[in-house]
Amino acid sequence: MVQSLDRLKESxxxxxxxxxxxxCTPNFSGIEGVFxxxxxxxxxxxxxxxxxxxxxxxxxxxxxAALKDAMVEIWQADADGLYPSPxxxxxxxxxxxxxxxxxxxxxxxxxxxxxxxxxGRVPFKDGRPQAPHVTLWxxxxxxxxxxxxxxxxxxxEAANEADPILSRIEHRSRVSTLIxxxxxxxxxxxxxxxxxxxxxxxxxxxxx
Amino acid sequence: xxxGSFYQRDRSWHPPAYAPTYKTSVTRSPQKALIALDNTLSxxxxxxxxxxxxxxxxxxxxxxxxxxxxxxxxRIIVHGRVLDEDGRPVPGALIEVWQANAGGRYRHRKETYxxxxxxxxxxxxxxxxxxxxxxxFRTIKPGPYPWPNGPNDxxxxxxxxxxxxxxxxxxxxxxxxxxxxxxxxxxxxxxxxPDKAAIERLIAPxxxxxxxxxxxxxxxxxxxxxxxxxxxxxxxMEGN
Numbered sequence: 225m226v227q228s229l230d231r232l233k234e235s236x237x238x239x240x241x242x243x244x245x246x247x248c249t250p251n252f253s254g255i256e257g258v259f260x261x262x263x264x265x266x267x268x269x270x271x272x273x274x275x276x277x278x279x280x281x282x283x284x285x286x287x288x289a290a291l292k293d294a295m296v297e298i299w300q301a302d303a304d305g306l307y308p309s310p311x312x313x314x315x316x317x318x319x320x321x322x323x324x325x326x327x328x329x330x331x332x333x334x335x336x337x338x339x340x341x342x343x344g345r346v347p348f349k350d351g352r353p354q355a356p357h358v359t360l361w362x363x364x365x366x367x368x369x370x371x372x373x374x375x376x377x378x379x380x381e382a383a384n385e386a387d388p389i390l391s392r393i394e395h396r397s398r399v400s401t402l403i404x405x406x407x408x409x410x411x412x413x414x415x416x417x418x419x420x421x422x423x424x425x426x427x428x429x430x431x432x
Numbered sequence: 433x434x435x436g437s438f439y440q441r442d443r444s445w446h447p448p449a450y451a452p453t454y455k456t457s458v459t460r461s462p463q464k465a466l467i468a469l470d471n472t473l474s475x476x477x478x479x480x481x482x483x484x485x486x487x488x489x490x491x492x493x494x495x496x497x498x499x500x501x502x503x504x505x506x507r508i509i510v511h512g513r514v515l516d517e518d519g520r521p522v523p524g525a526l527i528e529v530w531q532a533n534a535g536g537r538y539r540h541r542k543e544t545y546x547x548x549x550x551x552x553x554x555x556x557x558x559x560x561x562x563x564x565x566x567x568x569f570r571t572i573k574p575g576p577y578p579w580p581n582g583p584n585d586x587x588x589x590x591x592x593x594x595x596x597x598x599x600x601x602x603x604x605x606x607x608x609x610x611x612x613x614x615x616x617x618x619x620x621x622x623x624x625x626p627d628k629a630a631i632e633r634l635i636a637p638x639x640x641x642x643x644x645x646x647x648x649x650x651x652x653x654x655x656x657x658x659x660x661x662x663x664x665x666x667x668x669m670e671g672n
Binding site for chain 1: 438441442443445446447448449451454455456457458459460461462463464466467468469470471472473474475476477478479480481487489490496497515516517518519528529530538539540541542543554555556557558592594598599600601603604605606607621622624625627629630631633634655656657658659
């Protein structure tokens with residue numbers, strides 16, 4: 225035997241189960257009076273800088289049914305591409321923007337909605353700018369370990385083309401699973417982004 | 433607090449996406465390989481939540497939904513530390529928990545199990561780890577409950593944990609089980625984890641030293657998040 229590296233193992237993941245909303249969005253699930261509001265329900269206030277946008281989508285299983293019990297979280301930079309995090313070393317992010325959103329999805333349709341701002345660009349590890357993007361994390365009954373993916377913006381064609389991550393994906397036909405087309409809904413720029421867990425249109429998921 | 437990329441996740445230690453004895457995973461597991469993504473700032477950073485967010489009863493599930501008395505059940509304290517893989521404490525980690533009541537009934541509109549709700553028990557709580565990584569909840573020991581997987585499957589008593597470390601790549605949801613529960617080794621969700629040692633790390637031992645005499649038993653549950661390297665940018669030490 226060689227010496228031990230003396231390192232701990234990460235706690236193993238388990239599914240969030242069908243009742244994740246009790247703990248993560250209790251007000252949404254009908255447990256009121258414990259927390260004043262659900263974490264991640266609101267990402268910004270009126271003073272936040274940047275273009276107001278909406279991100280809308282659903283999560284589909286391998287037989288094409290929309291999940292009605294998923295929880296989706298997003299994490300993104302502010303309009304200047306700065307993260308509201310102590311790890312951010314390039315400047316101070318917008319104090320009126322949290323960068324973090326959480327949605328349980330509509331219990332009847334499964335649709336999740338985030339009212340947010342369009343993020344600025346963040347450097348890749350070699351300093352090249354990444355295209356504007358939002359990180360998504362999806363948990364649900366039947367998902368044993370949270371799935372990480374990204375949303376890129378359909379109206380950022382040139383930036384997406386040069387993005388250090390998108391540009392090195394081998395199966396080019398799969399890149400489109402990460403790009404949300406832009407529409408205008410009720411005057412609000414809206415990015416529709418459906419996620420497919422399995423099958424023909426399967427979304428790209430990352431091992432980060 | 434150092435800010436480098438995280439150690440690679442050992443996906444042979446975690447449950448695989450596709451684990452057919454847990455039936456729902458069959459249609460909810462990706463079939464294509466995950467694409468490896470070196471940590472960028474998007475993964476190394478994450479939301480941080482302040483203690484000022486917490487209400488005085490957020491970590492006390494015995495009291496935070498009580499209407500006209502205490503909930504019924506075994507009073508317990510669940511405590512432990514949030515550590516990283518190098519054994520260092522992770523302070524400031526938001527920990528959210530949820531669970532069924534003493535009879536195994538969840539307070540959720542989609543739940544139909546015949547065991548009754550407890551009018552004084554909600555089943556959710558949250559706290560933020562201290563400087564030494566420690567945390568503590570007060571609650572009622574949850575009951576086991578049946579679920580429609582196999583024709584006669586029962587979940588062991590468990591508490592769900594959701595943890596935010598310092599980077600979004602550390603995001604973790606898991607479940608805590610109780611020492612000595614014979615249902616643990618029969619459960620198709622537990623057995624999605626391939627390694628027995630990994631399962632044992634999710635089983636909280638009875639901790640007599642932290643009991644409150646004539647009041648509550650105690651269980652100790654340590655949580656380990658991914659560790660991280662110590663440089664932010666390998667080729668741009670001055671930052672961007």
